[in-house]
């Protein structure tokens with residue numbers, strides 16, 4: 001992170017001539033935080049705009065995913081990076097709601113400035129904001145709508161709400177369905193074992209070609225190879241197959257592989273050849289006798305041996321990656337054996353289907369285990385590596401959101417409906433509070449409306465009218481009314497299928513409050529010496545990639561703009 005580097009300190013000085021402290025420093029921090037939020041403003045919601053991100057390495061990415069933009073943005077203001085750290089927790093923990101969290105933090109900072117002008121102390125504002133956050137968090141469960149977590153339509157709705165605007169509608173629906181189906185496939189009761197959903201990139205095609213495959217995918221170009229061309233004669237699809245997993249080389253010592261064999265006579269040569277043939281026969285026989293239909297070997301397989309097995313109807317894959325071998329063991333119940341000599345039928349695993357498929361330019365082997373250990377694979381597609389990676393990233397978020405929804409801990413109406421309902425609740429609650437605290441809680445209510453306000457703005461409708469109308473609905477207790485995507489007008493959100501998991505909103509509220517109050521408390525920014533107090537660069541790696549080239553100028557959130 002940025003602590004201890006002279007870049008931002010120099011910037012602070014150059015901005016004001018003098019080092020900033022007290023109110024000046026605080027205001028500067030608030031501006032930096034608000035500017036960060038301002039950057040994301042136009043991206044919120046289904047009608048949000050895209051950003052074209054250009055990296056210093058020339059890589060160009062088009063996205064309107066808040067988390068993705070923040071991750072790639074070069075940020076040289078310490079206060080803005082604090083906010084960024086808070087926001088990145090949102091993305092990591094619940095997979096969605098980053099833009100909303102940052103916008104809310106920005107709005108809280110904006111409101112704080114007016115509160116300062118009215119004579120409130122930053123500490124009072126901070127306390128009031130936490131009070132508002134608690135009131136809102138307590139209220140959230142009451143705003144949830146009744147749905148059945150296992151209901152596929154609902155799951156798809158929730159995921160689609162999370163990714164609206166990130167893709168075209170067609171892509172969003174396709175990937176939302178895919179994430180929902182993946183979660184339904186491995187979910188049991190209210191538990192989802194996320195490890196049983198494996199994402200696998202196959203270059204080529206487009207994101208809409210991304211498909212869900214029932215089973216484990218072994219990529220024959222990446223993590224395994226077909227041991228012999230003779231496998232081409234085997235059926236592409238085997239049902240109820242018995243699977244052997246071998247974790248040592250299936251080779252036969254030959255004159256080619258064993259340098260130290262000394263052959264002194266023709267008899268000796270013959271004996272050696274017989275020995276080799278013998279070994280091959282024995283290994284092939286061991287696998288055939290045990291009843292294997294498919295063999296995965298972690299190391300090389302002698303080609304003649306593989307050919308012999310293929311002739312016996314056995315498909316052999318060699319050089320299977322260790323982790324893949326373990327996954328195969330888990331999926332099929334096979335035991336890894338070190339030598340074929342003591343292979344018994346009980347070492348073999350069972351696979352409902354083993355199917356060889358070609359996707360793009362990749363040969364894949366799909367292994368479908370038994371129901372209890374079933375894995376599903378998502379074959380990610382996209383024209384370029386970047387598209388595939390972006391798809392992977394958003395799909396990960398889709399899965400996180402789908403899991404939250406599947407667990408059924410409550411769904412809330414989106415489109416700003418929940419924020420509007422919370423704002424109404426906070427205004428109501430403020431009446432029972434003392435003067436200063438009431439002001440801060442009311443300010444938080446106004447800040448919460450940043451979500452519907454921005455959605456209306458991005459839909460291109462007059463914001464004041466939309467908000468007045470929305471407040472009127474909520475005053476009448478219609479707490480599921482938000483801003484409709486198509487019209488920008490007040491719309492009932494549950495019927496539209498615009499739903500978000502409770503956990504996402506809960507985190508967004510907490511993250512935004514934490515970020516805003518963190519910045520409010522700071523009244524000085526002091527450059528620490530590089531070696532001092534363990535605040536060097538290494539100690540502050542929060543695991544996301546905003547390592548910057550300091551000293552860059554011209555960013556809207558930099559001081560002095």
Ligand code: ADP
Nearest residue numbers: 044045066097098099100161164414415416485
């Ligand atoms: P975030 O990074 O916060 O997820 P998004 O750009 O995904 O930001 O925008 C999310 C907001 O858009 C949420 O408030 C969500 O409820 C709203 N939204 C999503 N889909 C729709 C829709 N079809 N109609 C109205 N609002 C929607």
Ligand code: MG
Nearest residue numbers: 096097162163
């Ligand atoms: Mg979202």
